[in-house]
Amino acid sequence: MPTSRQDDVRTPPAAVSALGLRKSYGDKTVLDGIDLRIPAGSVFALLGPNGAGKTTVVKILSTLVTADGGQAQVAGHDVTASPHGVRAAIGVTGQFSAVDGLITGEENMLLMADLHHLSKREGRRVTAELLERFDLVEASKKPASTYSGGMKRRLDIAMTLVGDPRIIFLDEPTTGLDPRSRHNMWQIIRELVSDGVTVFLTTQYLEEADQLADRIAVLNDGKIAAEGTAEELKRLVPGGHVRLRFSDPTAYRSAALALREVHRDDEALSLQIPSDGSQRELRSLLDWLDSTGIEADELTVHTPDLDDVFFALTGGGDMNNQPKEAVR
Numbered sequence: 001m002p003t004s005r006q007d008d009v010r011t012p013p014a015a016v017s018a019l020g021l022r023k024s025y026g027d028k029t030v031l032d033g034i035d036l037r038i039p040a041g042s043v044f045a046l047l048g049p050n051g052a053g054k055t056t057v058v059k060i061l062s063t064l065v066t067a068d069g070g071q072a073q074v075a076g077h078d079v080t081a082s083p084h085g086v087r088a089a090i091g092v093t094g095q096f097s098a099v100d101g102l103i104t105g106e107e108n109m110l111l112m113a114d115l116h117h118l119s120k121r122e123g124r125r126v127t128a129e130l131l132e133r134f135d136l137v138e139a140s141k142k143p144a145s146t147y148s149g150g151m152k153r154r155l156d157i158a159m160t161l162v163g164d165p166r167i168i169f170l171d172e173p174t175t176g177l178d179p180r181s182r183h184n185m186w187q188i189i190r191e192l193v194s195d196g197v198t199v200f201l202t203t204q205y206l207e208e209a210d211q212l213a214d215r216i217a218v219l220n221d222g223k224i225a226a227e228g229t230a231e232e233l234k235r236l237v238p239g240g241h242v243r244l245r246f247s248d249p250t251a252y253r254s255a256a257l258a259l260r261e262v263h264r265d266d267e268a269l270s271l272q273i274p275s276d277g278s279q280r281e282l283r284s285l286l287d288w289l290d291s292t293g294i295e296a297d298e299l300t301v302h303t304p305d306l307d308d309v310f311f312a313l314t315g316g317g318d319m320n321n322q323p324k325e326a327v328r
């Protein structure tokens, strides 16, 4: 892989940057030219269906596998020329967890402290602090194999933090977790970011990317199909609308007659009005309702969500793609 210092002139500094990353296994091209730029201190989510190559990207950036082409820098180090520099700056958790189930949570942590050459005293201090922070004090003397999925993930992240990494790769951090554990994990990730850590997240959960990420890239067919903030991605797909529901048939009919370009549902007494869901459009609709004295019983806004974007970009026609309604 060629190395280049050209990225150094870019501002602000990127925690992770990649240009033209390529990877094939046999005759299967997994990554077909991936470009990334992740500003320090931000959360980046790589979204993609099963087998899209998300883990492969994480493995290349964390120096666990070598790319066939392109270049990547992590924390200012080239992944090929300076893998040790990369490894010293990053933490990786996820599908290839470092947790040893045979020893206790505390022993796992102390082992990690040893690997990072912390003194015994410092190792014990950091371990106690992280066990407390991740709510694992009670379980700390039990073998990690007895931990729930959520506890194992928390221990995994706690172990990663022993080395005080500035960049963390979280490969599907909440896959298989129940909703409460998933929300706990989201809170943990937000706290990491507020400490200035850069987070590179892979996920199949669109809501997770929506909740956490500053920028999201959708990986499909070995390429980045789209990249942007959640809002930018949602604007890529049409389908936003406001729905007005009435209980009074007269009010319904008046509104239906007055409003043009609406989709009528005479049975449900509801009208669907194309809208981008912006404050401006909602205000003008509400002002119009007020001025005409028409009273709707319910107003719901549907803005395209990341599910819509994901399916539009990845062509996942076999999955459930029902519009979601958000009552505002």
Ligand SMILES: Nc1ncnc2c1ncn2[C@@H]1O[C@H](COP(=O)(O)OP(=O)(O)OP(=O)(O)O)[C@@H](O)[C@H]1O
Pocket: 025, 030, 048, 049, 050, 051, 052, 053, 054, 055, 056, 057, 204
């Ligand atoms: N060591 C390997 N040898 C051969 N093929 C591999 C290897 N590692 C990954 N692949 C293939 O590369 C493709 C991408 O795999 P990868 O694990 O990166 O996808 P992913 O997006 O992380 O998927 P998932 O969401 O299912 O974890 C898959 O088709 C996988 O079978």
